[in-house]
Amino acid sequence: MAQGVLWILLGLLLWSDPGTEKNKATQELGGGLEKNLDSRQESVATSLPLLMDSVIQALAELEQKVPAANASHTASAWLLSASNSGPHNRLYHFLLGVQSLDAAELDPYPLSPELQGLIKEVAQHDVREGREYGVVLAPDGSTVAVEPLLAGLEAGLQGRKVINLPLDSTATSREAGVTFPDVVAIAPDVKATSSPGLRDASPDVTTADIGANSPDATTGCPDVQASLPDAKAKTPPTMVDSLLAVTLAGNLGLTFLQGPQTQSHPDLGTEGCWDQLSAPRTFTLLDPKASLLTTAFLNGALDGVILGDYLSRTPEPRPSLSHLLSQYYGAGVARDPGFRSNFRRQNGAALTSASILAQQVWGTLVLLQRLEPVHSQLRCISQEQLAQVAANATKEFTEAFLGCPAIHPRCRWGAAPYQGRPTPLQLPLGFLYVHHTYVPAPPCTDFARCAANMRSMQRYHQDTQGWKDIGYSFVVGSDGYVYEGRGWHWVGAHTLGHNSLGFGVAIVGNYTAALPTEAALRTVRDTLPSCAVRAGLLRPDYALLGHRQLVRTDCPGDALFHLLRTWPHFTATVKPRPARSVSRRSRREPPPRTLPATDLQ
Template sequence: MAHGVLWTVLGLLLWTELGTASLPLVMDSVIQALVELEQKAPVMEASRGASAQSLPTKDSNPHNPLHHFLLGAPSLKAVKLVPHSLSPQLQDLINRVTQHDVRGGQEYGVVLAPDGSTVAVKPLLAGLEAGLQGRRAVNLSLASQATPWDTGDTLPGLRDASPDVTSPNVRTVLPNDKAKPPTTVDSILAVTLAGDLGLTFLQSPQTQSHPGLGTEGCWDQVSVPQTFTLLNPKASMVTMAFLNGALDGALLGDHLSQIPEPRPPFSQLLSQYYGAGVSGDPEFRSNFRRQKGAALTSVSDLTQQVWGTLILLQRLEPGHPQLQNMTQEQLAQVASHATKEFTEAFLECPAIHPRCRWGAAPYKGRPTPLQLPLGFLYVHHTYVPASPCTTFARCAANMRSMQRFHQDTQGWDDIGYSFVVGSDGYVYEGRGWHRMGAHTRGRNSRGFGVAFVGNYTATLPTEAALRTVRDELPSCALRAGLLRPDYKVLGHRQLVHTDCPGDALFGLLRTWPHFTETES
């Protein structure tokens, strides 16, 4: 059933007519579509020819030979479905979300998830399909053959696989490394992340960073989203939404490859992952995809996978304009650079919801720009709201409440904090990196003010929230040149007559590496 539903989703691209009333572009709509497909699609044993109606033709997706090569083999069980039995809204939704594109400053094929993140659906579906086929080490020498599925070795789950199983040549690849190229690629990582990441950095391999990596965006409205506009109009295809979808696809694909049949319906799996957690595990959900992603594969493994996927693409498309005449050493350099940027700028950084995501009111007046880099991080707790926020809906409501208090009661131009940290796995942008805040009287121009949502007089924030402020946020600020290497951490009470950030939190704060008793 699972295989057939995926092929039907992709096959419907050939049948869909535009102009129908649109469902909101939220993950719940995708889950609703899967529920309807799972209910309406009868499963039947079929040969490849009999299942062809449910599959996209080669001409319908000519620009992605990697997916065709790795995922193109039909399932033994295929879905034969009359397209008109599906609702017009469902057909329109499928048409809109199963292709990913960035053009004209907007991103297409993305949906808003319950945790507030935006997710590209195409790499998510690719990861699910790769997981159903079993995690495979596909031999690169098979690129000239039509059916790698018959000879690729099924591997154990990514987390449990030894490097020798994943690739016989695993090692960290440096720009001038003379290591032999990898001989296999992992099917899950290749179709979700490695191929697109490698091609993106292939465009500008000599730059220190890629300006389009992980670009965020704003929905026209969060309640019933339809249009997603990127904050960086020059964004590459590897946006924040794409990375979210690719990681989700890799994580869920890995999970599917390890669990025995009968596997759960996709609608159930996605409901859990974008809800309370897969199989009741609160750490295995979209809120913590970066932490799970960091444990999924090592830097050296991922470098090999990006390198190997570029080699595979080069063999599948000898005339590829970006890959033509590229040497193995050049591909290794691209893979090393791409993996380093992805790891340091995405996996090791906290996920930050932009102002537009939580519904910020406009800034009043003219903001004062900060003179970066700054030398201090001032730690606060909100006190009110007193309870930690554990969901996007609650955290966003808390942000709006605090902004109203700061603007309407205190008379400030905006919410005072630079950033606010929830207990839902996310950081919420206040005044951000570039605007002077109103968080620490007399010192607002010298440092960033970061607040934990809640009252931490007697209790502590979650370990994930503490790690975000102690390690991840400053590390990323250092890398981006926003914070000085010798920055100092102080509690609000050290500078202003207040109990903030609470006795319990301040006691812990004093053990942090960059904590200082005085500003000097």
């Protein structure tokens, strides 16, 4: 039943309208899939907000209306798109078994018009003119691309197959009657639990680690190896995992495959803002030149990998997809609070190592070279070049995304505008100052509460303290997320006399007698500063200090401060700061102090 329902939705994913060519890399990943989302959206009469809850509602309605006995037949019809709409996604066809039928043969299920419109609107991911399409807002505050999520679910329901490489010859999709060469099913004994450690999960990947000697599609090409004379491949990929290929590996590889200059790094993990949070309809990216590997896409891909792996290991009868997604984007799968979307990066890191992912990226590119018609970006590309692309893509993904904390931008928690003109920081900075909020005292464990806490603190800092904005640079919740305050680039109001020298990071709660969650502690101790160092925002030799070391206060609480003293970058001795180096802004803003119903100590 679950697989049949998902195949219906995947049919919509591959349903395309003629239109102009956009985002060539992803278009050709989909076999030249031509999309005209503008005309489609104009024809879709939907008033449903772009929420994950709406997608779950559509799944639940399908599960009620699809007869179990007819699920297979109906799935094959809706899985396919109209034959006159152009070539379709090669990986989905080859690995998930998609075929093509005439549009007249497709028999839509009687979903409500609103739900039909919603599914058609979100089933295909795209980035155009600074906006992102095919994404929805999840209850945890994250934005999720639906397409890679659906692909991962389907791969998991099919049992997570692998294709052995190299293929004997150029292959075509199953619609031509070609059977899979060397297809086997895998069900690795892994579980999406807390990460064993991001440093362990994200080692450096080099071309020597993953090299190549399998056949390539370079016949009749000039000296394709000239651009990478030092690339020496030794360990070619031997198989492609269908789950990783249709979610992460293919898109990572093609996005980083930018012509002969395979060493370039496209922007990865760009965030954005919804037009409104209660009933979101439009998602605008913070960087109008963002690549297709946005935060929303990578969120959806990771969710697809995590849930697809879970489904591949779950015996029948499997839970309905609507029930599974409700748990995953809610309190946790099987009542496990660690197995939910809030912790997708940690759980994703636990499922695969960087070396394995690099092999999968490379193997998927090799597979795309073997599928007809050959992807244009992969013509005249040697295996050594593909190996380097895979190494670059995997290193950037594991270090800059998977190994970094998820940060909700200001617009996500409903921040009021900064009052006046912010003062820029002189980066990189040399200090990280740790705070607790004291009030709010209870830790926030879900997005709604954490966002409300952020708004409450900002109101107090602006309206009562008379500051320009919330004082902290960042605030860490117990929900798995970091919340942007003044951010990486603007002077804060968190540590009197030192605001221009370091970032002020607060953990929501009162930690006089108790400690924050391990996830929150790991964020402040490890992932947030390490990613800031990698990005050139924080010096590698930065010093970590508790607020009380610089200001007369009990902050960050006795229990937390005693723990800070054991952390690697903690500095016990603080040199007095010359008065002349105190910024005008720091002198202008009053010191944080303990007051009834305040947010700072």
